[in-house]
Amino acid sequence: MKWETVIGLEVHTQLATQSKIFSGSSTAFGAAPNTQASAVDIALPGVLPVLNRGAVECAIRFGLAVGATLNRVNVFDRKNYFYPDLPKGYQISQLAKPIVEHGTLKIAVDDAEKTIRITRAHLEEDAGKSLHEDFHGMTGIDLNRAGTPLLEIVSEPDMRSSAEAVAYARALHTLVSWIGICDGNMQEGSFRVDGTRREIKNLNSFRFLQQAIDYEIRWQIETLEDGGRIQQATVLFDPDTGATRMMRSKEEAHDYRYFPDPDLLPVKLDESWIEAVRAALPELPAAMQARFQKDYGVSAYDATVLTGSRALAAYFEAAAQKSGQPKLAANWVMGELSAALNKAELDIAASPVSAAQLGALIVRIQDGTLSGKLAKQVFEGLWEGAGEVDAIIEARGLKQMSDSGELEAIVDAVLAANQKSVEEFRAGKDKAFNALVGQVMKASHGRANPAQVNELLKAKLQ
Amino acid sequence: MFESSISTLAARLAAKDISSRELAQAWLDRIGALNPVINAFITVDADKTLAEAAAADAMRVAGTAGPLTGVPVAHKDIFCTEGWLTTCGSKMLHNFVAPYDAHVIQRFKAAGLPSLGKTNMDEFAMGSSNETSFYGAVKNPWDVARVPGGSSGGAAACVAARMAPAATGTDTGGSIRQPAAFTGITGLKPTYGLVSRYGMIAFASSLDQAGPMAKSAEDCALLLNVMTGFDPNDSTSLDRAKEDYTRDLDKPLAGVRVGLPREFFAAGLDGTVAAAVETAIGELKKLGAIPVDISLANSRLAIPVYYVLAPAEASSNLSRFDGVRYGHRATEYADLDDMYAKTRAQGFGAEVKRRILIGTYVLSHGYYDAYYVQAQKIRRLIADDFREAFKACDLILGPTTPGTAFRIGEISDDPVQMYLNDLYTIPANLAGLPGMSLPCGFDAQGLPIGLQLVGNYFDEARMLNVAHQYQRVTDWHTRRPEGLQ
Numbered sequence: 045m046k047w048e049t050v051i052g053l054e055v056h057t058q059l060a061t062q063s064k065i066f067s068g069s070s071t072a073f074g075a076a077p078n079t080q081a082s083a084v085d086i087a088l089p090g091v092l093p094v095l096n097r098g099a100v101e102c103a104i105r106f107g108l109a110v111g112a113t114l115n116r117v118n119v120f121d122r123k124n125y126f127y128p129d130l131p132k133g134y135q136i137s138q139l140a141k142p143i144v145e146h147g148t149l150k151i152a153v154d155d156a157e158k159t160i161r162i163t164r165a166h167l168e169e170d171a172g173k174s175l176h177e178d179f180h181g182m183t184g185i186d187l188n189r190a191g192t193p194l195l196e197i198v199s200e201p202d203m204r205s206s207a208e209a210v211a212y213a214r215a216l217h218t219l220v221s222w223i224g225i226c227d228g229n230m231q232e233g234s235f236r237v238d239g240t241r242r243e244i245k246n247l248n249s250f251r252f253l254q255q256a257i258d259y260e261i262r263w264q265i266e267t268l269e270d271g272g273r274i275q276q277a278t279v280l281f282d283p284d285t286g287a288t289r290m291m292r293s294k295e296e297a298h299d300y301r302y303f304p305d306p307d308l309l310p311v312k313l314d315e316s317w318i319e320a321v322r323a324a325l326p327e328l329p330a331a332m333q334a335r336f337q338k339d340y341g342v343s344a345y346d347a348t349v350l351t352g353s354r355a356l357a358a359y360f361e362a363a364a365q366k367s368g369q370p371k372l373a374a375n376w377v378m379g380e381l382s383a384a385l386n387k388a389e390l391d392i393a394a395s396p397v398s399a400a401q402l403g404a405l406i407v408r409i410q411d412g413t414l415s416g417k418l419a420k421q422v423f424e425g426l427w428e429g430a431g432e433v434d435a436i437i438e439a440r441g442l443k444q445m446s447d448s449g450e451l452e453a454i455v456d457a458v459l460a461a462n463q464k465s466v467e468e469f470r471a472g473k474d475k476a477f478n479a480l481v482g483q484v485m486k487a488s489h490g491r492a493n494p495a496q497v498n499e500l501l502k503a504k505l506q
Numbered sequence: 507m508f509e510s511s512i513s514t515l516a517a518r519l520a521a522k523d524i525s526s527r528e529l530a531q532a533w534l535d536r537i538g539a540l541n542p543v544i545n546a547f548i549t550v551d552a553d554k555t556l557a558e559a560a561a562a563d564a565m566r567v568a569g570t571a572g573p574l575t576g577v578p579v580a581h582k583d584i585f586c587t588e589g590w591l592t593t594c595g596s597k598m599l600h601n602f603v604a605p606y607d608a609h610v611i612q613r614f615k616a617a618g619l620p621s622l623g624k625t626n627m628d629e630f631a632m633g634s635s636n637e638t639s640f641y642g643a644v645k646n647p648w649d650v651a652r653v654p655g656g657s658s659g660g661a662a663a664c665v666a667a668r669m670a671p672a673a674t675g676t677d678t679g680g681s682i683r684q685p686a687a688f689t690g691i692t693g694l695k696p697t698y699g700l701v702s703r704y705g706m707i708a709f710a711s712s713l714d715q716a717g718p719m720a721k722s723a724e725d726c727a728l729l730l731n732v733m734t735g736f737d738p739n740d741s742t743s744l745d746r747a748k749e750d751y752t753r754d755l756d757k758p759l760a761g762v763r764v765g766l767p768r769e770f771f772a773a774g775l776d777g778t779v780a781a782a783v784e785t786a787i788g789e790l791k792k793l794g795a796i797p798v799d800i801s802l803a804n805s806r807l808a809i810p811v812y813y814v815l816a817p818a819e820a821s822s823n824l825s826r827f828d829g830v831r832y833g834h835r836a837t838e839y840a841d842l843d844d845m846y847a848k849t850r851a852q853g854f855g856a857e858v859k860r861r862i863l864i865g866t867y868v869l870s871h872g873y874y875d876a877y878y879v880q881a882q883k884i885r886r887l888i889a890d891d892f893r894e895a896f897k898a899c900d901l902i903l904g905p906t907t908p909g910t911a912f913r914i915g916e917i918s919d920d921p922v923q924m925y926l927n928d929l930y931t932i933p934a935n936l937a938g939l940p941g942m943s944l945p946c947g948f949d950a951q952g953l954p955i956g957l958q959l960v961g962n963y964f965d966e967a968r969m970l971n972v973a974h975q976y977q978r979v980t981d982w983h984t985r986r987p988e989g990l991q
Binding site for chain 1: 585586592594599602604605606608703704705706707708710711712738739740741742818819821822824825826827828830831832842846866869870871874878
């Protein structure tokens with residue numbers, strides 16, 4: 045029997061607001077436990093929530109970015125359940141009337157484009173954290189995170205492979221960072237992915253997401269082929285084993301007793317607010333990809349890579365414009381620069397080589413001053429902070445040899461010193477020619493223009 | 507002095523005829539003498555009260571005194587008060603010292619009104635007799651074998667027994683008006699959203715509203731001036747221009763149309779109460795008011811609707827009392843669920859548990875549409891009835907309660923009978939309208955009878971005008987229980 049994989053994802057995006065969704069406490073990560081929890085966050089008797097307008101604006105921005113319907117009137121509900129890190133005994137969320145519905149997001153897997161539908165995105169508050177280690181049979185409660193604004197983004201079950209799921213999660217991750225509503229930090233839990241139906245928890249990296257889905261696909265197919273049935277359940281991904289294990293089945297699921305929160309009025313979005321947010325939106329990744337293909341002639345794949353973040357895209361555009369060589373700029377950004385950044389674990393924003401410097405480097409390749417190989421040496425100089433492109437070329441003597449007299453002297457010397465190779469070449473051994481080119485390049489300390497060397501050698505050996 | 511109106515006390519303070527400290531001490535002494543009998547206060551802290559009174563005197567010296575600076579008042583134990591035990595009448599909060607002031611308390615402090623202490627109440631404001639308090643029943647000063655009503659029973663009793671010049675109360679289904687009626691005082695529940703709920707321990711958020719309880723409509727108007735005002739910490743607080751609620755007190759009543767809802771004078775109403783209300787209508791007619799026959803047909807559904815919606819909200823509001831962060835926690839338990847179960851079983855009384863169970867039930871999957879959603883629809887119909895009625899009248903008038911104060915223990919085992927006490931008061935809460943109760947006579951046992959006024963939205967000034975004009979020509983509100991010296 046042939047099985048079809050059907051995947052939908054729920055993504056919790058922590059919104060990059062200064063303060064919490066219903067109180068004035070800071071949302072900064074990493075503070076000492078319970079130092080960023082106010083009377084409202086710890087749910088003292090009598091306290092009341094007040095909605096953070098900034099969080100609503102983040103949701104509007106997201107809705108506009110995925111071409112969704114923004115519900116002009118949306119409502120906060122209470123989701124009731126008991127847990128020690130849920131101070132009120134209910135979470136304020138949106139059930140029946142979420143702020144965002146019916147959006148779409150384009151993904152590309154192996155150059156095939158696909159549109160994933162976004163069912164809804166709703167605002168809610170995060171809970172605190174329960175810490176079970178270090179407390180010897182007790183549980184520590186840290187309420188710093190309680191009340192942090194989240195946007196829960198729910199997709200339709202439109203994905204058919206783990207690769208598509210990862211592509212969707214990546215595209216979403218790029219988008220929420222792009223429009224400035226989330227810092228995208230998965231380790232700190234700013235961006236959390238869960239599956240639906242078989243709800244898989246604890247997927248805090250794209251690699252875990254892929255591993256967990258692949259495991260579930262295999263496990264579900266095996267179970268079904270063995271005559272078993274798939275129970276609707278919440279499972280936990282264990283990164284150490286690469287397997288998922290049962291947390292709770294649907295039968296044990298809570299009755300959350302949702303009802304509209306009487307402490308909060310329905311949220312009304314007026315058109316002028318929406319239009320102001322729309323006007324302030326940056327050019328979105330999809331539009332920019334199309335423009336890069338059209339204006340700079342880069343491939344669809346390259347355009348996707350180059351719009352991996354706003355900073356990367358801006359870097360590429362600056363380098364492309366400075367050099368006037370967009371394709372070369374694209375190759376350098378995705379090749380040498382990305383490799384160096386990855387190796388050094390640096391973000392593009394922290395790149396030691398500026399876009400202007402990379403552009404200037406590309407200009408020197410284009411005008412023949414540098415060969416590709418020399419250019420890499422200059423790039424290393426730039427990376428080390430040795431100065432500007434031309435100064436490095438000058439200081440390190442990396443200029444490609446343009447004086448044909450100087451080169452001719454080197455060629456003559458090499459031919460004289462390598463009579464054996466000359467004879468072999470004349471006897472029909474093409475390989476010997478390459479050896480001679482190598483010798484010339486070596487003698488010129490790499491500064492010779494390889495094309496010129498070829499030309500000269502051929503002329504001398506005729 | 508204990509019979510003085512707030513404006514008289516304020517005038518004496520302004521004339522430096524007496525200091526706030528002296529006033530506070532006199533009231534504290536009276537509380538000390540009477541509280542063992544009445545049980546109106548849960549917490550009295552003379553040091554704190556006198557310190558606040560001294561601060562009020564300092565304001566007067568500094569020239570920063572307001573119109574009521576120095577007049578002491580009592581606060582219902584539902585308001586969080588920084589540094590004071592704040593129990594909400596429950597074992598669950600028997601050890602909870604609030605670390606912050608409710609907005610209402612902040613306003614009283616800013617205006618320089620010292621607190622005489624925290625008054626007794628039905629547990630979490632759930633009750634109509636003050637018998638559900640963890641701190642014991644409050645006695646009605648008119649007959650200590652009877653209840654003072656509830657849930658603001660301590661507040662009502664302390665004003666009636668002249669243990670405080672005035673008090674704050676809260677009203678979710680009649681908790682200011684019904685005890686005011688039972689104790690012969692004047693109490694007002696404002697339009698929903700006029701007084702901030704921040705720091706007022708929530709019972710049913712969409713219905714709860716704080717208001718003043720005092721000896722007269724004039725005193726209530728003065729206190730309302732202190733209590734109201736926009737609060738950005740309460741999303742349901744209304745951002746309106748500040749009003750002076752005393753502005754219309756002296757307006758003549760000629761031409762004021764007073765709506766008499768047929769349904770409030772029907773079966774179930776005690777004959778003596780009906781007669782007293784009829785007499786009051788006669789007085790108002792003499793003052794120029796015009797009675798108008800109106801109908802509030804859907805108000806017969808007010809009690810069932812209320813006992814779906816209020817418990818639904820309460821079941822969720824009371825979830826925070828879980829023993830994790832503050833308040834009571836069971837000392838012995840097997841695991842987390844057991845800790846929750848034991849803590850809540852021990853911390854909550856029977857009536858609170860009953861309402862949590864009802865609320866949990868009506869919000870449950872499969873019942874939500876049949877109960878909660880249906881109740882919200884009827885709530886809308888009840889509000890529509892009022893809207894229609896106010897086209898024909900300026901004010902609605904009727905009895906506050908079907909009868910007078912009952913005996914302690916008389917109906918405490920019959921929740922439905924208890925709930926019927928709020929038959930006439932609940933509709934105003936469901937509609938969010940302002941309402942008040944003022945004394946209009948006594949029954950054969952010498953127990954006070956309450957007259958209820960319900961105004962249109964934000965029409966507190968007119969309601970107070972009618973009540974004040976009535977109190978100018980009657981003396982029911984000046985009567986005090988005999989035998990309490």
